[in-house]
Amino acid sequence: MADLKLDQIRKSYGAVDVLHGIDLDVKDGEFVVFVGPSGCGKSTLLRIIAGLEDISGGDLMIGGDVVNNKTPKDRGIAMVFQSYALYPHMTVYKNMAFGLKLAKTDKAALDERVRAAASILQLDKLLDRRPSELSGGQRQRVAIGRAIVRQPKVFLFDEPLSNLDAALRVQTRIEIAKLHQKLKSTIIYVTHDQIEAMTLADKIVVMNAGQVEQVGSPMTLYHHPKTRFVAGFIGSPSMNFTRVKITASAGETVTVAMPGGATATLPFSVPVGDVGKEVELGIRPEHLELDRAGDLPVNGEVEVVEKLGDSTYLYVRLENGDRVTLRAPGHSRVKIGEVVSAAADGGAAHLFDENGKAYHKVNCPAEYSAEE
Ligand SMILES: Nc1ncnc2c1ncn2[C@@H]1O[C@H](COP(=O)(O)OP(=O)(O)OP(=O)(O)O)[C@@H](O)[C@H]1O
Numbered sequence: 117m118a119d120l121k122l123d124q125i126r127k128s129y130g131a132v133d134v135l136h137g138i139d140l141d142v143k144d145g146e147f148v149v150f151v152g153p154s155g156c157g158k159s160t161l162l163r164i165i166a167g168l169e170d171i172s173g174g175d176l177m178i179g180g181d182v183v184n185n186k187t188p189k190d191r192g193i194a195m196v197f198q199s200y201a202l203y204p205h206m207t208v209y210k211n212m213a214f215g216l217k218l219a220k221t222d223k224a225a226l227d228e229r230v231r232a233a234a235s236i237l238q239l240d241k242l243l244d245r246r247p248s249e250l251s252g253g254q255r256q257r258v259a260i261g262r263a264i265v266r267q268p269k270v271f272l273f274d275e276p277l278s279n280l281d282a283a284l285r286v287q288t289r290i291e292i293a294k295l296h297q298k299l300k301s302t303i304i305y306v307t308h309d310q311i312e313a314m315t316l317a318d319k320i321v322v323m324n325a326g327q328v329e330q331v332g333s334p335m336t337l338y339h340h341p342k343t344r345f346v347a348g349f350i351g352s353p354s355m356n357f358t359r360v361k362i363t364a365s366a367g368e369t370v371t372v373a374m375p376g377g378a379t380a381t382l383p384f385s386v387p388v389g390d391v392g393k394e395v396e397l398g399i400r401p402e403h404l405e406l407d408r409a410g411d412l413p414v415n416g417e418v419e420v421v422e423k424l425g426d427s428t429y430l431y432v433r434l435e436n437g438d439r440v441t442l443r444a445p446g447h448s449r450v451k452i453g454e455v456v457s458a459a460a461d462g463g464a465a466h467l468f469d470e471n472g473k474a475y476h477k478v479n480c481p482a483e484y485s486a487e488e
Pocket residue numbers: 129132134152153154155156157158159160161
């Protein structure tokens with residue numbers, strides 16, 4: 117079994133605390149992706165799991181055994197780095213076989229494993245080349261192949277695609293997804309890329325300043341962020357936020373005063389004690405639709421237009437100076453300087469208290485929910 121359990125994992129460098137007690141369960145065969153802003157501790161946590169960094173506190177268990185003091189090679193883990201870390205003077209075959217040779221693996225078994233991995237990764241015809249004779253994507257496949265031949269219990273990937281150009285990223289991302297389907301191995305993957313996280317993960321771990329902010333399926337994080345931080349981090353372009361004042365709470369609805377003075381009644385359960393408080397309202401760009409009425413109307417002047425082909429992003433300055441992003445259809449003809457109006461359903465909104473914690477949305481409509 118290759119399940120992992122992290123129990124109150126802490127890491128300090130001298131007096132600097134970097135990880136503040138991480139709890140996490142990873143099931144056998146699960147694809148888990150770590151995301152979070154630069155410096156939040158993603159790579160440190162991955163390196164701790166790999167055994168490349170000492171643990172300052174807490175326990176790390178793999179397959180039920182505490183492995184805190186085990187060396188990297190005794191943990192049954194293989195790591196694939198952003199930099200590939202291939203030996204330049206060795207052929208693809210030798211690069212892939214190197215770890216097995218060191219482990220004194222029988223020659224026939226070694227050959228079989230290298231050729232099987234090469235076949236999975238379509239490297240069969242490149243086995244005699246050196247890394248300098250390969251493209252970036254091919255080099256990354258060799259790095260993955262080197263991990264596969266070791267038949268690890270767990271694969272760790274540290275931003276494996278970030279050195280590739282856009283087209284190769286997509287192609288290699290799809291290969292990694294297929295690899296996971298085929299090998300059914302446990303994978304832990306660090307990335308900055310929203311699309312990689314959303315498309316590859318069974319479970320995303322959002323980290324913030326050395327702590328876990330929320331763990332959930334991509335759709336759960338997207339539709340039901342527990343905090344303002346997660347709401348702002350997941351989704352691209354980011355969710356729009358504006359400050360509103362709670363003016364009334366009636367069990368399953370809350371009334372808020374919008375920046376321009378208009379009021380909106382929204383399906384949230386808010387404690388009566390919070391009436392009078394200033395809180396934050398969030399709405400995703402794709403939920404603001406041009407030229408229609410709705411619970412949450414906005415009007416403003418278009419400052420920037422970004423045409424992506426399938427959709428167009430409009431960056432709009434509202435009368436009160438707030439800025440919102442809207443997603444319009446790809447064929448939209450809206451121009452810079454034009455005044456536009458748009459609206460969203462109240463059911464699409466998110467509401468966060470003064471500590472950034474999400475209020476509970478009542479009877480969340482299916483189109484804004486992660487329920488299948
Ligand atoms: N060897 C070290 N000594 C001191 N501080 C360190 C060391 N390694 C990392 N840190 C600090 O630990 C924090 C977490 O770093 P880490 O590399 O894990 O972040 P990250 O989330 O992977 O960031 P990025 O997305 O930029 O790669 C950072 O503040 C970093 O400066």
